[in-house]
Amino acid sequence: xxxxxxxxxxxxxxxxFRRSRLxxxxxxxxxxxxxxxxxxxxxxxxxxxxxxxxxxxxxxWANIRDKVNLGHLDCAHMLAxxxxxxxxxxxxxxxxxxxxxxxxxxxxxxxxxxxxxxxxAAMGPVRDGDPAAMxxxxxxxxxxxxxxxxxxxxxxMVFPFSCHNYELRYWLAAGGxxxxxxxxLVVIPPPLIVDSLRAGHIQGFCVGEPWNSLAVEAGxxxxxxxxxxxxxxxxxxxxGLRAEWADAHADILAALIxxxxxxxxxxxDASNHESLARILAEDxxxxxxxxxxxxxxxxxxxxxxxxxxxxxxxxxxFRRAGNSLPxxxxxxxxxxxxxxxxxxxxxxxxxxxVAQVFRPDLAAPAPPAALPAAAQGASREPVxxxxxxxxxxxxxxxxxLAGFDIGHGGSxxxxxxx
Amino acid sequence: MDPxxxxxxxxxxxxxxxxxxxxxxxxxxxxxTRVSLISDMQALAxxxxxxxxxxxxxxxxxxxxxxxxxxxQVSRAVRRPIAMFVDRSDxxxxxxxxxxxVSAYIVDGLSRKRIRPILEMTISRFxxxxxxxxxxxxxxxxxxxxKVIDRAKGILMKRRQVGEDEAYAMLRQAAMxxxxxxxxxxxxxxxxxxxxx
Numbered sequence: 001x002x003x004x005x006x007x008x009x010x011x012x013x014x015x016x017f018r019r020s021r022l023x024x025x026x027x028x029x030x031x032x033x034x035x036x037x038x039x040x041x042x043x044x045x046x047x048x049x050x051x052x053x054x055x056x057x058x059x060x061w062a063n064i065r066d067k068v069n070l071g072h073l074d075c076a077h078m079l080a081x082x083x084x085x086x087x088x089x090x091x092x093x094x095x096x097x098x099x100x101x102x103x104x105x106x107x108x109x110x111x112x113x114x115x116x117x118x119x120x121a122a123m124g125p126v127r128d129g130d131p132a133a134m135x136x137x138x139x140x141x142x143x144x145x146x147x148x149x150x151x152x153x154x155x156x157m158v159f160p161f162s163c164h165n166y167e168l169r170y171w172l173a174a175g176g177x178x179x180x181x182x183x184x185l186v187v188i189p190p191p192l193i194v195d196s197l198r199a200g201h202i203q204g205f206c207v208g209e210p211w212n213s214l215a216v217e218a219g220x221x222x223x224x225x226x227x228x229x230x231x232x233x234x235x236x237x238x239x240g241l242r243a244e245w246a247d248a249h250a251d252i253l254a255a256l257i258x259x260x261x262x263x264x265x266x267x268x269d270a271s272n273h274e275s276l277a278r279i280l281a282e283d284x285x286x287x288x289x290x291x292x293x294x295x296x297x298x299x300x301x302x303x304x305x306x307x308x309x310x311x312x313x314x315x316x317x318f319r320r321a322g323n324s325l326p327x328x329x330x331x332x333x334x335x336x337x338x339x340x341x342x343x344x345x346x347x348x349x350x351x352x353x354v355a356q357v358f359r360p361d362l363a364a365p366a367p368p369a370a371l372p373a374a375a376q377g378a379s380r381e382p383v384x385x386x387x388x389x390x391x392x393x394x395x396x397x398x399x400x401l402a403g404f405d406i407g408h409g410g411s412x413x414x415x416x417x418x
Numbered sequence: 419m420d421p422x423x424x425x426x427x428x429x430x431x432x433x434x435x436x437x438x439x440x441x442x443x444x445x446x447x448x449x450x451t452r453v454s455l456i457s458d459m460q461a462l463a464x465x466x467x468x469x470x471x472x473x474x475x476x477x478x479x480x481x482x483x484x485x486x487x488x489x490x491q492v493s494r495a496v497r498r499p500i501a502m503f504v505d506r507s508d509x510x511x512x513x514x515x516x517x518x519x520v521s522a523y524i525v526d527g528l529s530r531k532r533i534r535p536i537l538e539m540t541i542s543r544f545x546x547x548x549x550x551x552x553x554x555x556x557x558x559x560x561x562x563x564x565k566v567i568d569r570a571k572g573i574l575m576k577r578r579q580v581g582e583d584e585a586y587a588m589l590r591q592a593a594m595x596x597x598x599x600x601x602x603x604x605x606x607x608x609x610x611x612x613x614x615x
Contacts, residue, residue, distance in 0.1 A: 062486070
């Protein structure tokens with residue numbers, strides 16, 4: 001009982017006030033694109049929706065996956081491919097996971113060691129902003145190394161089911177490099193990736209920020225391609241949650257989506273970037289220099305430590321075309337890459353499941369009643385377009401994959417499947 | 419235990435050498451003879467391929483856990499694919515292991531029944547370590563608080579020319595009047611004395 005003689009609650013987080021709010025636990029990995037849940041909490045957008053959004057920083061994507069599966073977390077900042085792998089049960093327990101919202105678009109880059117870049121540049125033209133030319137340059141170095149009998153190069157990425165893995169493979173293959181034969185790909189957690197480059201365990205990597213910029217700043221790395229160039233305006237991280245939780249908590253989910261959407265509007269406003277960078281710089285979030293994060297947000301990118309600079313306004317985005325919705329076609333493109341690289345055998349059943357993973361319908365404003373929602377959604381969905389100009393047809397994945405020389409394409413029975 | 423289980427090749431991946439040692443001891447006491455530790459996370463994958471384990475135990479605070487996910491993939495680098503110890507029939511075990519802060523991976527095809535005693539031992543040792551750690555932290559912070567309170571008492575005794583008991587009573591009274599903890603009042607006094615000289 002509260003009486004006048006008792007001290008007033010010190011903060012709004014006291015049990016007395018907290019009881020009226022609904023707690024939602026959200027896991028995240030310390031990367032620049034964890035911004036939206038952080039901002040939804042820090043700027044009060046979640047509180048305004050009646051939510052106590054509890055942020056739980058984690059150290060591995062595998063932990064995030066398991067904690068969402070077990071219900072330790074209600075939702076999480078996930079790699080865009082993770083809900084698809086979970087729903088299909090690839091190398092894990094099959095748990096349907098959905099993603100109604102993207103938490104970041106673009107935002108990755110491929111960085112190589114300075115030595116490797118010097119070799120690339122010595123053997124032919126390298127042009128920034130031209131991923132095809134960069135991949136061709138790397139292919140020349142690899143051919144040269146093979147002729148000399150050298151050990152293959154090793155590149156790092158962060159998780160088997162990630163845009164990093166698929167974009168790196170796509171880029172390599174576009175240059176004629178078979179990622180399973182001509183090079184070694186290894187998983188390395190982001191906090192160890194710069195040290196691995198320094199120690200020479202790897203000669204390149206594909207990872208999110210701030211790790212590319214940290215490698216550049218340390219004088220170790222050279223950024224050669226960005227996700228914004230490889231797969232334009234593509235979702236990188238999504239809000240992932242168990243389909244079962246989403247069904248049972250439709251109101252909470254709607255409130256959470258509204259809060260994150262307001263966070264996305266706020267974070268997309270350049271006048272807020274300085275504040276955003278300062279918040280993300282805190283050790284409990286990303287723990288990198290605020291000045292570096294501010295440059296990343298602005299797309300004011302240093303490609304090397306010698307002053308090579310580019311302006312990429314879409315280097316990392318929190319909204320595109322006025323919203324943060326991922327599309328079904330994008331989910332199917334990610335699935336096509338799982339097939340291409342032998343992570344899963346293709347099947348109509350799998351394809352049907354994947355088409356239900358990204359749920360823009362849960363976050364999109366209601367369409368006019370005159371139009372069926374599905375038809376309208378389909379017409380607005382961006383079709384994945386990659387740097388080599390090939391058009392992805394979500395209705396003919398087998399045909400799309402048949403057009404590539406490199407990759408299993410589902411024809412090699414090497415996948416362990418589900 | 420089935421005699422052949424003694425030969426299971428178990429690798430413990432843990433950045434905490436103390437906890438790894440506690441777990442290793444537990445497994446050896448339980449009769450497992452082939453237990454090895456990896457604490458260097460650089461080139462973890464290479465070390466694991468070289469060790470060729472049947473069972474991998476890894477703590478959940480370890481970012482290198484994602485490296486193990488790669489070993490599910492069939493590739494030339496992995497001779498014997500690894501699976502995570504997850505099974506719908508064993509959800510209480512998974513829950514207990516996540517609560518304890520550890521995860522297990524086993525070679526594909528190894529029966530889950532055979533790994534169960536290993537996982538049970540791991541969970542109990544992880545929980546024991548967490549209890550030890552908590553007690554140690556509490557003892558450390560109690561000691562640190564004791565030191566601050568002693569300094570604050572010393573300051574009061576010198577400035578106010580009082581005895582030790584009286585200095586302590588003053589601290590306690592101030593804490594009660596201000597509805598603060600004794601240690602917080604003591605800290606303020608120490609800070610103020612440091613600033614004012």
